Amino acid sequence: MAAIQIDQVMKRYGTLQALGGVTFSIEEGEFFGLLGPNGAGKTTLISILAGLNRADSGSVKIMGHDVVKDYRKARSLLGVVPQELVFDPFFTVRETLRMQSGYFGLAKNDAWIDEVMHHLDLTNKADANTRSLSGGMKRRVLVAQALVHKPPVIVLDEPTAGVDVELRQTLWKFIARLNREGHTVVLTTHYLEEAQALCNRIAMLRGGKVVALDTTDALINRISGSQLEVRLSGAAMPASLAPLLSHPLEPGSNRAVFRIAEYTDVEPILAALRQSGAVIEDMQLHQADLEDVFIEIMEGNK
Numbered sequence: 001m002a003a004i005q006i007d008q009v010m011k012r013y014g015t016l017q018a019l020g021g022v023t024f025s026i027e028e029g030e031f032f033g034l035l036g037p038n039g040a041g042k043t044t045l046i047s048i049l050a051g052l053n054r055a056d057s058g059s060v061k062i063m064g065h066d067v068v069k070d071y072r073k074a075r076s077l078l079g080v081v082p083q084e085l086v087f088d089p090f091f092t093v094r095e096t097l098r099m100q101s102g103y104f105g106l107a108k109n110d111a112w113i114d115e116v117m118h119h120l121d122l123t124n125k126a127d128a129n130t131r132s133l134s135g136g137m138k139r140r141v142l143v144a145q146a147l148v149h150k151p152p153v154i155v156l157d158e159p160t161a162g163v164d165v166e167l168r169q170t171l172w173k174f175i176a177r178l179n180r181e182g183h184t185v186v187l188t189t190h191y192l193e194e195a196q197a198l199c200n201r202i203a204m205l206r207g208g209k210v211v212a213l214d215t216t217d218a219l220i221n222r223i224s225g226s227q228l229e230v231r232l233s234g235a236a237m238p239a240s241l242a243p244l245l246s247h248p249l250e251p252g253s254n255r256a257v258f259r260i261a262e263y264t265d266v267e268p269i270l271a272a273l274r275q276s277g278a279v280i281e282d283m284q285l286h287q288a289d290l291e292d293v294f295i296e297i298m299e300g301n302k
């Protein structure tokens with residue numbers, strides 16, 4: 001059975017189509033990435049999963065339970081870490097987590113609450129009021145809140161936006177462990193190296209539609225070879241080099257990325273640039289990664 005089954009989900013806000021018929025499923029045990037530029041519809045889709053928003057049409061099931069018709073069951077199978085930091089400011093961290101357990105009917109949950117706090121480095125803040133916490137600490141509490149009922153499916157909406165390296169590492173270690181233990185994880189992030197390192201499969205959304213859906217390895221393999229990235233000043237890049245670009249130059253940008261099959265391809269490009277009078281300010285050669293693929297797909301080249 002799929003952990004999450006999304007079928008033909010449509011959502012409009014007035015005249016804006018936020019989701020235009022999204023269909024895909026996520027299997028149990030996957031670490032799945034949901035990527036897309038700002039406004040692609042990721043948060044809308046997640047809020048429909050969590051029952052916080054209703055699709056205009058289509059259906060979503062969590063482990064076979066419809067998020068509308070069987071809301072309570074579907075919700076109990078899901079732990080959602082929202083993007084926004086919202087708390088009831090009058091409670092301590094432990095009280096917040098106990099209340100959240102109460103929502104799911106878990107009266108004696110302290111052992112697991114202690115374990116979650118320990119893994120998120122929250123133990124020494126257990127009795128602190130949530131309103132006194134820093135932004136990063138509040139984010140840890142949000143993660144802990146999503147996990148109090150040990151949900152088999154965990155959805156994280158940009159959990160590392162604006163948080164420090166230490167929290168990222170702590171968080172990913174814990175989430176990766178939960179994934180190894182069988183929890184399905186769905187992640188949205190703008191940090192593509194994080195998605196590349198963690199996710200086994202990725203869906204890319206653009207304008208409310210799925211524009212790519214594949215394993216992370218297969219997505220990266222769409223771009224073979226390396227990329228030569230140059231930052232230019234002086235004359236514009238010669239038009240003869242345009243076919244070698246991995247994606248078109250953005251208007252006004254002086255950053256050109258060329259696709260390189262072999263190292264011997266580098267010299268003719270540099271020679272053409274030299275002849276045109278363009279000055280190379282900076283140059284890097286790197287293996288294609290998820291960010292390159294993301295840019296190509298979002299620009300519609302792939």
Ligand SMILES: Nc1ncnc2c1ncn2[C@@H]1O[C@H](COP(=O)(O)OP(=O)(O)OP(=O)(O)O)[C@@H](O)[C@H]1O
Nearest residue numbers: 013016017018036037038039040041042043044045
């Ligand atoms: N409540 C709302 N009312 C009107 N428009 C909305 C509402 N919520 C979202 N939108 C619009 O729907 C589109 C999809 O937004 P959504 O927040 O789902 O995108 P996202 O992929 O999560 O973006 P981001 O990466 O910026 O978080 C955007 O154009 C957004 O402005």
